[in-house]
Amino acid sequence: MGRESEFDNILDECLERVIKGEDIEACLARHPEHAAELEPLLRTALETRKAVAIGPRPEFRQRAGYEFQTAIRDTQPKGSRSFFRWQVRWMAPVALIIGLLMVGSGTVTAASSSLPDEPLYRVKLATESVQLAFTPSALDKAELYARFADKRVEEIIKMADKGKVEQVEKTTERMNNELIAMANLAGPGAGPSESAGVATLQAPVPATAEAAPKAPLREVPVPATAPSAAPAPAPAPAPEPTPSVEKAPSLMQAPPPAVEVPSPPEEEAPVTTIPPASVKGVGPENKRVTKNESEKSDKQEKLRTILSEKAAKNSKALRDHLEKVSEKLKPALEQAIEVADRGYEQALENLH
Amino acid sequence: MQDEESLIRRAQQRDQVALTQLYEENFDRIYRYIVLKIGDRTEAEDMTQQVFLNALQSISSYKWKGMPFASWLYRIAHNQIVDYLRKKSRHVSVPLDESISKADVDSDPKHVTERKMEIEELVVATKKLTAAQQEVISLRFAGELSIAEVAGVMGKSEGAIKALQHSAIVALRKVLSVEVV
Numbered sequence: 001m002g003r004e005s006e007f008d009n010i011l012d013e014c015l016e017r018v019i020k021g022e023d024i025e026a027c028l029a030r031h032p033e034h035a036a037e038l039e040p041l042l043r044t045a046l047e048t049r050k051a052v053a054i055g056p057r058p059e060f061r062q063r064a065g066y067e068f069q070t071a072i073r074d075t076q077p078k079g080s081r082s083f084f085r086w087q088v089r090w091m092a093p094v095a096l097i098i099g100l101l102m103v104g105s106g107t108v109t110a111a112s113s114s115l116p117d118e119p120l121y122r123v124k125l126a127t128e129s130v131q132l133a134f135t136p137s138a139l140d141k142a143e144l145y146a147r148f149a150d151k152r153v154e155e156i157i158k159m160a161d162k163g164k165v166e167q168v169e170k171t172t173e174r175m176n177n178e179l180i181a182m183a184n185l186a187g188p189g190a191g192p193s194e195s196a197g198v199a200t201l202q203a204p205v206p207a208t209a210e211a212a213p214k215a216p217l218r219e220v221p222v223p224a225t226a227p228s229a230a231p232a233p234a235p236a237p238a239p240e241p242t243p244s245v246e247k248a249p250s251l252m253q254a255p256p257p258a259v260e261v262p263s264p265p266e267e268e269a270p271v272t273t274i275p276p277a278s279v280k281g282v283g284p285e286n287k288r289v290t291k292n293e294s295e296k297s298d299k300q301e302k303l304r305t306i307l308s309e310k311a312a313k314n315s316k317a318l319r320d321h322l323e324k325v326s327e328k329l330k331p332a333l334e335q336a337i338e339v340a341d342r343g344y345e346q347a348l349e350n351l352h
Numbered sequence: 353m354q355d356e357e358s359l360i361r362r363a364q365q366r367d368q369v370a371l372t373q374l375y376e377e378n379f380d381r382i383y384r385y386i387v388l389k390i391g392d393r394t395e396a397e398d399m400t401q402q403v404f405l406n407a408l409q410s411i412s413s414y415k416w417k418g419m420p421f422a423s424w425l426y427r428i429a430h431n432q433i434v435d436y437l438r439k440k441s442r443h444v445s446v447p448l449d450e451s452i453s454k455a456d457v458d459s460d461p462k463h464v465t466e467r468k469m470e471i472e473e474l475v476v477a478t479k480k481l482t483a484a485q486q487e488v489i490s491l492r493f494a495g496e497l498s499i500a501e502v503a504g505v506m507g508k509s510e511g512a513i514k515a516l517q518h519s520a521i522v523a524l525r526k527v528l529s530v531e532v533v
């Protein structure tokens with residue numbers, strides 16, 4: 001083996017180790033004869049890896065995920081949808097949900113307790129995506145995100161126990177995305193009905209603009225073409241497909257407006273919109289609207305209570321753990337605490 | 353690998369969870385790979401989505417050969433990138449590297465590797481590498497593939513990829529050092 005190829009092997013071996021979290025110094029100590037040559041290369045490689053650790057915009061991710069799910073459905077064998085098309089269309093996801101949540105295959109059940117460093121973790125995330133996809137109401141979706149954030153906190157703590165900094169950071173990022181999505185779903189326009197959920201996604205919630213700069217993790221890239229100032233939230237959906245949910249890590253969510261609501265006229269607001277009293281009297285329709293508003297208010301109150309409890313519980317769990325972890329893990333865990341505090345704070349603000 | 357093979361088999365039968373899993377496992381890294389290649393995040397988003405829609409259309413014809421599924425996705429992405437760059441070369445546009453201010457960059461060469469490098473800077477730097485070096489950097493660091501997997505995608509031996517990786521990092525470091533002087 002030539003000297004060059006020997007060095008190539010050593011460089012690659014060190015790179016693999018450094019990528020997995022080992023200190024550069026440990027690698028250099030293992031190969032003192034090459035340390036001078038190795039060090040700058042490893043540092044450059046590590047910086048390269050960090051620089052490229054970016055992700056797409058949350059709103060794009062959500063829209064792309066929805067469109068991918070639509071494409072999956074569109075490519076299903078035609079025969080299965082020809083008879084009682086609508087019924088079958090809804091029965092399939094319902095059966096899937098029942099299969100996943102109630103009965104549960106061995107894999108899915110095993111995956112539910114899997115951790116970010118385990119192979120089944122992807123199944124866990126996919127299952128969560130399916131749950132989100134078939135939760136029509138915005139507030140129910142927000143509650144689901146809150147449950148997922150609980151899981152992320154547990155995972156962060158367990159990864160911290162294992163000393164896995166990178167997994168703590170990745171899981172924190174995932175939690176950040178979920179909390180931002182939850183905060184937006186809990187914002188103005190969120191309601192118990194499916195249409196309300198869609199409206200929430202359509203309405204350019206101001207919280208989005210606020211949440212992005214607050215997000216302490218990696219940047220949420222905003223292209224030059226993206227609207228810098230979000231229009232004021234209105235009951236009528238905006239015609240442009242720019243969903244307001246800042247970050248939705250999962251694939252399947254309520255559909256983006258361009259797909260679900262093909263540019264309705266402004267008057268065709270979601271059913272939760274209350275018409276002005278001066279225009280219409282108290283008729284059956286108004287009673288229904290009032291009832292919907294009341295249900296929405298109850299749900300928001302319930303969600304507020306749940307989130308307050310979760311915020312306190314998760315913050316305490318993370319803070320308690322901060323004292324137990326090594327110095328190396330502290331920055332990652334502090335980041336997680338900051339993300340959790342801001343995420344819950346934003347969601348609770350939006351619910352007021 | 354066995355797990356991925358069965359996952360792909362289920363995906364080929366339009367199993368929604370399997371398809372979703374493959375999508376989630378690969379979406380970010382395909383996106384990063386494309387960003388690093390074209391330097392335009394918004395365009396990279398659309399192209400990433402198209403990669404998965406194309407993959408969905410063609411997955412039934414996918415043949416398992418022991419290589420990770422991601423290798424196939426990278427090939428689809430690569431073809432789209434080539435197509436995109438060919439079309440782009442016909443139009444006048446402001447390249448991403450011109451948007452980077454030198455004033456934003458640390459001027460002390462000693463700090464090249466100590467300070468935080470941004471993606472835009474990396475995109476500019478990688479453009480100075482050879483096509484093969486760029487590909488190795490993109491697949492290895494953005495795509496998070498192992499040496500063996502990169503070798504599979506690029507049709508080269510592992511030894512050749514390790515050598516390319518070495519020369520690519522050396523070249524990258526050199527470019528970054530020159531750029532900040």
